[in-house]
Amino acid sequence: MRKLLFLMIAVTALWSGYWFVGSNAxxxxVVTWFADATRQGITAENAGVTVAGFPNRFDLTIDEPRLADPVSGAGWQAPFVQVFAMTWKPWHVIAALPPEQVVTLPDQVVTVGSDGLMASARAKPSTDLPLAEVRTAxxxxxxxxxxxxxxxxxxxxxGLRADEALGPAGYEFGFDLAPLTPDPGFLAAVKAVSIPDLPASDLPEVVEALWGSVYLTFSxxxxxxxGKARPHLRRVEIxxxxLSWGELAASASGVVEADGNGYAAGRVTIDVTNWDRLPAVLVAAGVVQPEMAPTIVRGMxxxxxxxxxxKVLSLSLVLEDGRMSFGPFPLGPAPLMVPPSG
Incomplete structure (x- = not known):
């Protein structure tokens, strides 16, 4: 009995020591990360960092985090962020995000409101900690x-998850973003567009479906x-x-990858059903000037x-020799996938 009691005390002491060492680490x-970011010229502030959850969890809370890049003008801030991990599998973390966050862009400030927004990240249990999956819902x-x-x-x-079929640097990006409610002002602008030979827009207030999966291969x-390898995209397969928005529907598939000069090259085929609803959307979005709409419609x-x-319009986004075009319409230079340094 004494030996069993001694063993329990010893195990408890060791586990407690592990938790306190781990929580301090x-x-x-986190404190070191904020300090390093500040030394690199990034505004990185918080009102406090605490770790709780003894004995089975590491519950990290960062109060009033604020990050900003003075060069680009981009930034983010929130009243708090909480990150949870079980002590026996610290490679799997779950984050609880606050009901309101503020994202600063160079030309505007966006307030993000949410209800029960969660994120998780899971690495494979190895010394390199390769990403297994990251997901937000x-x-x-x-x-x-x-x-x-x-x-x-x-x-x-x-979500983004590792896919062994795509190789050691291959991942599948999946999304399901509907029902989606566009800005009422944008919807009003769509309905206000008048194009000869086309009916007035009958698109509903909600996009019923917007989902897909994309295979990504990094360098x-x-x-x-x-942080040292700086992975960049080398191949994208849709x-x-x-998309399903009232009578308007669209689907796409194709492959784009870096050519010998590092530019995106490939073809993506897009099929649009009931395409006559599309021109008004393009005009309202500013993609097509109103005076050009009749010409675009005749081409479609x-x-x-x-x-x-x-009713079905099939167009291909073609990227070739550093240029890109959408159907018969030239779009200009193709994006550079491989950084100039290679």
């Missing part, structure tokens, strides 16, 4: 910009060495993309006439 790691999300626009999401999920794995009609179904 977590806290010091919630029952609702709203965006409100001081530039005057809003955007709302219902139950949504966004190096996303692991603890990523496996599935589906000619292309749709080549399809077995006049």
């Amino acid at each position: 977590v806290r010091e790691g 919630g029952p609702s999300l709203s965006l409100a910009s001081d530039a005057g626009w809003t955007l709302g999401l219902g139950e949504f999920t966004v 190096a794995p996303l692991d603890r060495h990523a 496996n599935q993309f589906n 009609q000619a292309l749709a006439a080549q399809s077995p179904d006049m």
Whole structure:
């Protein structure tokens, strides 16, 4: 009996020591990260860092975090962030985000509202800590910009997971972002567009479906060495993309990868059903000038006439020799996928 009691006391002492050492390491790691970011010229502030959860969890709370890049003008702040991890698997963390966050962009400030917004990140248990999965989900999300626009999401999920079939640096990015409620002002602008030979817009207030999966191949794995390796995208394959907004529907598939000069090259095919609803959206979004809309419509009609179904418009985004075009419309230079340094 005494031996059993002694063993229990010893195990308790060891576990308590492990928790206190681990919690101190977590806290010091966060404090060091904020200090390093400040030395690199980033505004990195907080009102306090605490770790609780003894004995089975590391519950990290960062009060009033604020990050900002003085050069780009981008920033983020929130009243708090909480990160949780079980003591026996610290490579799997779950973050609880506050009901309101503020994202600062160079030209506007966006307030992010949410209800039960959660994020999780899981690494594979190895010394390199390769990313296994990162995921964000919630029952609702709203965006409100001081530039005057809003955007709302219902139950949504966004995730990135390692896919061994794509190689050691391959990942699948998946998303389901509907029901999605566009800005009422944008919807009003769409309905106000009048284009000869096209009916007035009948698009509903909610986008019913917006989901898909994209295969991504990087130049190096996303692991603890990523800061030095600086992985960049080398290949993008659109496996599935589906949009359903009233009578307007779209799907896409294709592959884009870096060519010998580092520019994006490939082809993405986009099929639009009931394409006659699309021109008003493009005009309201500022992609097409109102005076050019009739010309664009005639071009779409000619292309749709080549399809077995006049309601379906099939166009290809072609990236080749450093240039890109969308159907017959030139778009300019193709994006550079490989940094100049290689």
